Amino acid sequence: MSSSVASLLPVLAAAEGGLNWQGFLFLLFAVLACSLAVAVVVADNVVRMSFYLVLSLGSTAGLFFLAGAEFVGAMQLMIYVGGTLVLLVFGVMLTAQEPFVAIKTPVRDKLLAGLVGGALLAVLLQAAVSGPAWSGSTAEGGNAVASSSGQPSATPLGMALLGVRVDGDVASGEQSPADGQVRSGYLLPFEIVSVHLLVVLVGAAYLARSKRRKSSGGQGGGASTGGMR
Amino acid sequence: MNLLFDPVGVSHYLVVGAILFTTGLVCMVVKRNALGVLMGIELVLNGANVNFVAFGSPVLRGEQASILGLDGQLIALFVILLAAAEAAVALAITLNFYNNYSTVDVDRADDLKG
Amino acid sequence: MSQVIDDDPRIIEFDVRTDEMLVNMGPQHPSTHGVLRLVLRTDGEVVSEVEPHIGYLHRCAEKIGENISARQFIPYTDRMDYLAGMNMNLGWSLAVEKLMRLQVTEKARHLRVLIAELGRIASHLVGMGAYGLDLGTFSPFLYAFREREKILNLFEEACGARLTYSYITVGGLTADLPPGWLGRCEAFLNEFEPIIREYHALLTTNAIFVKRTGGIGVLSPEMAINYGCSGPVLRGSGVDQDMRRDGEPIYTAMYDGYAFEVAVMKDGTYPRDRAYPAVPADAVLGDCWHRFFVRMLEVVQSMELIRQAIDRYSACTGSLGEPVKIAEKIPAGDVYLETECPKGQMGFYLIGNGTPKPWRVRARSSSFSNLSVLPELCHGCLIADVPAIVGSLDIVMGEIDR
Amino acid sequence: MEVQSDLGATLATLLGLAWLIPLGSFAAILFFGPKMGPHGRNAAWVATSAIGASFALSLIALGTWMVSHPPAAVEHASAQHQSAQPDDHSPWSPPRDGGSVSATFARFAADASAGESHAAGESRHGHSAHATGGDAPTKPAYSGDWYSLYSSPTLVLSIGWYIDSLTVLLFVMVTFIATCTHVYAVGYMQNELHDITDHEVTLASGGHLHRPGRYPRFFQGLSLFCFSMLGIVIAGNLAMVFVFWELVGICSWFLIGFSFERTSASTAANKAFIVNRVGDVGLLIGLMALWGSLGTLHFGNTVTVHADGQQVVRPGLFSLVRPGEHGHALQVPDGMVVAAASDRVASIAAGNSAEEAAAEVAAEVPEWRAMGMGSWLLVVAGLGIFCGCMGKSAQVPLHVWLPDAMEGPTPVSALVHSATMVAAGVYLTGRCSPLFTPDVLMVIAYVGAITLLLAATIALVCTDIKRVLAYSTVSQLGYMMLALGVGGWVAGLFHLVTHAFFKSLLFLCSGSVIHACHTNDMRRMGGLLKKMPYTGWTMLVGCLAIIGAGVPFVIGFSGSYSKDSILAQALVFQRINPSHAVLWYAAAGGTALTAFSMFRLWFMTFVGEPRDEHVAEHVHESPAVMTVPLVVLSVMAVIAGWSLGPLGVATLLEQARPLGTADGLTGGGLLTAAVTVPAEAASHAEDIHFLVTVTAFATAAAGVLLAAAFYAWRLVNPAAIAALLRPAHTFLEHGWYFDEICDWMFVKPTYGIAALASANDRRIIDPIVHFFAWASRQLAAGDAWMDRVVVDGLVNVLASATWATGLRLRAIQTGHLRQYVMFIVVGTVAIFLLASIMFGTMVAGP
């Protein structure tokens, strides 16, 4: 079975032969992520869109796990999928009334978007495959996740966020900071982001706050926005 | 070179990222529903994230040092956080938009047209 | 969270423009106590309007009563408030007796008190257990039913039926008590008494229970009177009225010589306040908690009455007396009598025309009046409060729809 | 002379805390007062507990002090032998045995040295104080700075401390009385807890003023007041004293004008403030004289330890004026001499280099000093400081504010007139007494004597219960000043302490009476003793204390000890300087007057039949929160003067006696004929003691009996006597016409000058200003034309061009979100393509 699969899709072939789990899982998650992303575009129903989006993002988290970025993957699941999307689904639910669930887009727009999107995709793909150094893993086969779990990534990440870099020797070779630049920690960005988050939350709460409206006499109180204060 | 015949590397991830990115952009362009646009943004950010993680991954490059090292993951983290923040604000904007226009159709929001 | 609705109707609170939703609660909903159908108009979780729809259990009881003799109507009264059949029997019997100017024997009088108060306990036990169920706790329901079963056993021994008794009847009771019954009844009372403390621990003083009931569905005394509420619902709002004390002579004479104190809050305290949990700070007079608490107090009150009745009944030497004949003619004239049933004041109105069959029969049910305040109480509450309020009113659809 | 040590640091910390806690309370009430309970009710407890804590800390400090410096009897008078020979050139010298001192005095000194009398002379076991002058006698005192505000060779402004037993004692006294007053005020100010309708204020609308209560505000003022007073006491330099001096002034302004809507209250507050300013000008002049010539305002020496371990001692005022190497005898400091001889210094400096000039000047200084140069500066400094003290301590002629200050709430009166404000003046006089030359001391003595007589006579006829007490205060302050002036340093300050207790007691009692009667007028009171037993009896204790009652030679109320020692010193002074005998008679006569006026007050208030039934029927005893402080204070009024073996206020004060003042002082000549101020030890002689005690008892008894004859037994009709002495009575009732004199001398001329200035303003200055304004307008009009036509024109052309461009470009802005995104995408792709065309490669690959 291994040979047949491997001959079918050599991307699955590991260096030492046999079925490459990393390749297989990558293929699985990549196809899932891409196809579900396309499904998001294609779907008309907002709730379904969000559902596909959740799955797509989840699959991407799987890709992150495969790439050895476990913390980022878990973060993706927790914040992106868990937090952001619940928020989004909330919004969907709140506005999920019959007329708005599916708002049709003119075909002309779709065609134009496809055209422009295709052009962009072509450019990006060209860029993706044109870098020879970017391709060709020399990973020693086996389970990428298993091999990566030996070297914890959460600790250096946390240290970096606190302003200490412990991966100084990771960057060697041509990418090393030959020009004497020292790789700095991320304490400042971390703090900025935290403040940013706070500000954003306050801002969001402000935007979506409950307002007192004095609709001018009419009992509907519906469409007129003039009375907002 | 042929992606199908290479072991999984950075390029593969870049391809996935590119597809996600493009899909997101198309989503933003095509969807008239404000929430759809929002989802498009999420996809775009996610596509970018895939690239960052790929560039920063030590696994994908084997013994060779990754291009970004830890920075890739860190940037991805920041992107995720900012995406969460963005989603919160965007959702609040959408709800406000909905309050004001009774619809989430972004084409209806053209008060700022020249 | 009861929403305070601003006086100015033009000012409304809104987060996101939401459309009002019409939700059907019932007639097949777990917590509508039978076949009540409530149409809720909600904005999210907040209920802006409740409209009760009734009539699913209408059986033309009153019309039937005009086609059968007064004694034959007794089984139909059983099926009005089927949780307190004894008390319904009593109400009808007394009304007919009032028209016929009949006086039951002393022994029958005490037995009636004994049975009616037992029935009150049984009814309140159901009300209490079901209320727990409404608030999402299941165990108290079974604890309550466990005790109620014992009462039903006693009833079964006395009259042979467990739900529709037809025991108390015009002119007396259908049968005397079997030997040893009184002893078993006292044994029940003795073992039931400490269990009440458990109910208080599980429900009355439970912090969540208090949070769920305190300050919810506050019924002001004025509103309660205006809507004709009665029974624990009325007394829960602090109105001191009990037909057993304030009713017509033919009814109050039944309780002549019995010592009991109406369970109502006076000057901020309940009678014999210290024996029971203190009123929590969250509770407001007239809210669900007080209605519930009044019922719990009435259980104790009834137990005392039963003990007194047992003493008096066993002291009576005479005979129980015979009920009237099935086809006894009732004199011409009309009569209306209200008795204190567990749910409130149950009134029967009948017009006799000299034949055995009454010319007109009407019933005024307490649950009907009590249910009528529901829209007022639910105005601006949350969906979760609707069962809490409905449960605290302790309605029985059989009595409402008749 | 004194440097910081561990004990000093401990005391400084304790007292510093005790000083700052009321400030904290003030700040707390200021910011959160209205939120402290309903109507700020709890502010009272904040303030009270703060001052209570201060009291506790002060007590601890006192205990610490007593342990380290037990005030045991000392081998007194030995200081005289130890003191170095005075500088012959000095115009003042301590009297030498058998020298200029009269034989009488010599006998006293001999008696005193027999060791049977009270402690006197230098306390020599101040082990903690580092002696800077070899074997020179020391006194235990500590000084230092917490924080230096500004420092230069000629001026150091700092927050510092100067602690000796006087400081500690006054801390205990002030905080104790303040605590009592606070507690009392909790009850007294109750009515401020709710809205108040002030019937004494009539609005323009005809109604009465209705205002919210100011309960927290009152306690806020009290706290700040205590803080300020304690600041004066702990201050380590005169600059700091001045700051807190002014703070006390402003606090009194706040508190006297507490009901500022009343014209009388606001006027009284302003009066107190302005009159004090008059005195403060003097104080400022004194400070300038000291600073300008000596370059320091510190009391004690400042020791700076440099990095190399070298100690640099910067002498303070005391050691400059009474240098240790000079035996602590008073001499004109070098700085003053140089300042006075500035023209000679200038001539020396003209011909020499700086170092040579300095050396030459230094060499010349003793000679100049012998010529008497600079001594006038010292006199000016002393008079100036005393001038400030006159204002604060209400000495004639600046006493006018004090009776009016009765407008403040009674607890304020009690605090102002016993422990704080007026005490500040006496305290500063005492603190600075080493600086005073005999001339100055004479001025002090005479001012004190005049004040005591004048106030005592006015007190005879007052009918306002608080005014009687106020004038009696002025009179007692006169006593203290007199004592300080005639060399009775301990006596004066002793009286300050004892007086604080019984005067605060008297005021609080009167407050209790007023609280009950709702009137100040004694003519409407009477027979209150039955209804207000606590108040009545405690007030009797206060009266007995103030007249110095007691069993002669055995035991007495606190006042008897202090007053006797004042009288004794006056008597000694009279014997040495017969020409100044009037001081002694004034003091002795004042006793009788005091006794009469105080018992007149007590009899009128508490004895006999009620004069006004309407008032009497509403009278009731005050609540416990008010009576308890009364009882506590009355106990203190009895026992404050007692000494338990060596433990006593007098011995404690003796420890604080400034160096060099124990020997007395001879000199003068600038203002008066030369006088000899006797050493205080002399007044402890047996015969003096006997004579004084008998005199004091007799005069006081006479006063009391007279008062009783007038008001208790009704043997004499007071009205008849008043009619008989109509002119004198009227004269006294008007307080010797001081207010009228002031009005005529100062206020009226000021009005005249103001009218003149106003006319000048309107007639001359205004037209000039108007002309310039008109000219500016004309210029501006021309400028505006330029602006409109030339500048605006240019801008408009630019703007319209921009507008046109914008109009054309706006077509792109469709407002459609999706279209914008499309633009972005197309742009991105375009940039990619462009880049690849231009650089011949697709992206920037590796």
Add this chain to the structure above:
Amino acid sequence: MAEYLIQTMGLPGWLTWSLLAVLSAVLILNLMAGGALVFIWAERKVSARIQDRLGPTRTGGRFGWLQSLADGIKLLAKEDLMPERADKMLFRVAPYVSFCASFAAFIGLPFAFDMVALRLNVGVFYVVAVLGLEVFGVILAGYASASKWSLFGAMREAAQVVSYEVPLGMCIVVPVMLAGTMDLVTIAEKQSGWFTNWYLFHDPFTFVVFWVYTTCAVASVNRAPFDLAEAESELVAGFHTEYSGLRWSFFYMAEYSSMFLVSGLAAILFLGGWNGPVPIASLLGLSEGSGESTGAFVRLLGLANFLGKATLGVLFMMWIRWTLPRLRIDQVMTTCLKYCTPIAAVMFAGAMTWLWVFPGGC
């Protein structure tokens, strides 16, 4: 184990990994399904005992222990109903989303030393993150059912779970901080020894945190008194009102496995994981690494310990459920935002301070 297979059996690497993966998956699935059966049975018996009843007595022998299985078979046989206006696709998918989330979380949960499907160095994080996805199934179910009651339930669930994740996360951070790692295995190992080493007893703050965690965990798995999403007396059956048959049973299984999961998490984070209160194994001189059979014995002992603790947690939740009335939605949110979150935050700071003051532990 993988090495063992590769070396002794001579299996190729890929096959080994596949086999192991399948084995793990099957084990976990069985645990979930079997555990759910056991726990549902236990719930019946526990509730019955609490309520003075007997509960199932006959099915499958004396204690009715096959009752759940019988119910399962009945559910399998039930007609698969779907509301006409339901969103068909989402309606079908929703139960599986819930179930898969619960299942995926089990992947990171260690049952004993080295008995973990996938040892992740961000194990805690992963488990919590994945568990949080369960809410999606509920939301989708509520939306897709096209029933107002379901929608109410879904919205409540969403609001509740999203809110309770905040204090839950904060509580979890405390043991993570104490251990200095997010690896669940390491966290449990660090608490080995006597029960005093458990993080529950590490300091007063962790003790409080444990109870906050318990509250939040009960809330986040939707058990009474926080079962607002189902709330049968208000919302009929909440989000699964319209579900029946097998799909409904998936929700049921997801609920019970989530209960087990949070209990297991509590056991690992606070109660020493597989380390018993008394270190029997180490008292006997045994350890996981000592030999084939003794190592296996020690592991089995650990497994028993862990399962016992987790089961105790589940039983605790049952006890709570059958005792307390249900809170109202606003009270639930109040509990979270006004009590749990601040308490957790303060305790977090407190534990941090404690760690700072007593770096060596106390």
